Amino acid sequence: xxxxxxxxxxxxxxxxxxDHPKIAAGRIGVxxxxxxxxxxxxxxxxxxxxxxxxxxxxxxxxxxxxxxPILNLIxxxxxxxxxxxxxxxxxxxxxxxxxxxTITRSQTEQVAKRLKPMAGERVIFDWAMRYGFPDVKSRxxxxxDQGCDRILLVPLYPQYAxxxxxxxxxxxxxxxxxxxxxxxxRVAPPYHDxxxxxxxxxxxxxxxxxxxxxxxxxxxxxxxxxxxxxLLKGDPYYCQCVKTWRLLREELGLPAERFRLTxxxxxxxxxxxxxxxxxxxxxxxxxxxxxxxxxxPGFSADCLETLEELDVENREIFMHNGGKRFAYLPCLNDxxxxxDVLEALVRRELMGWL
Ligand SMILES: C=CC1=C(C)c2cc3[nH]c(cc4nc(cc5[nH]c(cc1n2)c(C)c5CCC(=O)O)C(CCC(=O)O)=C4C)c(C)c3C=C
Ligand SMILES: [Fe+2]
Ligand SMILES: [Fe+2]
Numbered sequence: 151x152x153x154x155x156x157x158x159x160x161x162x163x164x165x166x167x168x169d170h171p172k173i174a175a176g177r178i179g180v181x182x183x184x185x186x187x188x189x190x191x192x193x194x195x196x197x198x199x200x201x202x203x204x205x206x207x208x209x210x211x212x213x214x215x216x217x218x219p220i221l222n223l224i225x226x227x228x229x230x231x232x233x234x235x236x237x238x239x240x241x242x243x244x245x246x247x248x249x250x251x252t253i254t255r256s257q258t259e260q261v262a263k264r265l266k267p268m269a270g271e272r273v274i275f276d277w278a279m280r281y282g283f284p285d286v287k288s289r290x291x292x293x294x295d296q297g298c299d300r301i302l303l304v305p306l307y308p309q310y311a312x313x314x315x316x317x318x319x320x321x322x323x324x325x326x327x328x329x330x331x332x333x334x335x336r337v338a339p340p341y342h343d344x345x346x347x348x349x350x351x352x353x354x355x356x357x358x359x360x361x362x363x364x365x366x367x368x369x370x371x372x373x374x375x376x377x378x379x380x381l382l383k384g385d386p387y388y389c390q391c392v393k394t395w396r397l398l399r400e401e402l403g404l405p406a407e408r409f410r411l412t413x414x415x416x417x418x419x420x421x422x423x424x425x426x427x428x429x430x431x432x433x434x435x436x437x438x439x440x441x442x443x444x445x446x447p448g449f450s451a452d453c454l455e456t457l458e459e460l461d462v463e464n465r466e467i468f469m470h471n472g473g474k475r476f477a478y479l480p481c482l483n484d485x486x487x488x489x490d491v492l493e494a495l496v497r498r499e500l501m502g503w504l
Contacts (some may be wrong), residue, residue, distance in 0.1 A: 188282060354480070375413035428464060443479055
């Protein structure tokens with residue numbers, strides 16, 4: 151006898167109101183998140199992108215009253231034009247987007263393909279950008295609309311930093327703040343010392359080096375920089391970069407003087423993590439190094455900071471100061487090794503959910 155038919159139950163029957171919304175549930179979302187890229191290379195989209203990026207308190211920690219005039223009256227008048235030209239030189243004209251977007255989309259599609267046998271229809275893979283589009287909020291909402299009541303966030307940064315990994319998660323949590331029925335959320339941890347990542351980097355470097363017609367005297371291992379103050383306040387980024395560099399050096403069997411750690415992309419007058427990539431390139435060339443290669447293991451995908459800053463600007467610095475042969479070794483991008491890394495990470499972090 152069920153509760154509904156029991157004589158004791160002159161009690162009300164449990165039923166949903168007819169206008170109760172039908173909410174899909176039972177699926178799992180995996181959201182790969184990278185930094186972002188402008189929507190175009192002309193002044194307006196460049197300005198919009200830089201304004202969103204450089205207004206983020208995770209990126210620039212200066213007090214608002216101090217930063218607002220610098221950003222709005224100085225940086226946003228000159229930088230959009232100058233950086234727009236740089237973006238134009240690396241732009242994917244076929245798709246009309248920055249390479250970071252093209253590569254992140256491809257990484258997501260390939261990880262989804264690899265995990266299909268395990269994930270079936272239950273797991274939905276998607277990707278988002280912290281600044282610009284597709285934005286994190288709308289993709290989280292889209293996952294929820296498709297029935298994802300569990301979401302794994304995957305910041306595509308091997309080394310954790312507040313201005314990258316944390317701000318991507320902040321944006322995801324802002325989306326959750328607007329939800330009545332929040333999905334359960336997991337965040338993939340940094341993978342700076344994951345053996346799959348180190349082995350993938352070593353394999354990729356060996357194959358890129360084998361294609362060169364010279365054996366570089368020195369290889370720079372260049373990471374994106376950040377203000378030194380962030381390290382002193384407790385950001386683990388620097389230490390994780392150092393560990394990646396050490397493990398990669400050991401994996402490649404290179405001595406420290408031949409495989410050197412540097413930090414690029416300094417912005418503003420404050421001291422950033424040292425040694426600086428551009429100053430090291432110049433000093434090496436001036437001291438007589440004639441052949442140099444640069445690799446950037448902190449970027450999961452090639453972007454402005456690698457294709458333009460390293461392969462164009464730093465190449466020029468090296469050549470103008472007496473260097474003869476220069477090579478930029480590409481990021482893992484959407485190579486099979488890169489997908490090995492992401493597949494292992496996602497598999498591990500989905501444990502217990504699937
Ligand atoms: C000004 C402060 C910045 C901090 C701190 C910072 C940290 C940081 N950034 C990356 C990865 C990327 N940064 C990229 C571009 C970029 N970075 C900054 C500033 C800071 N980054 C700016 C202003 C820009 C835009 C370009 C420019 O105007 O110079 C990119 C490339 C995006 C693309 O579309 O190609 C990446 C990737 C990391 C890992 C990091 C860590 C501390
Ligand atoms: Fe940056
Ligand atoms: Fe840069």
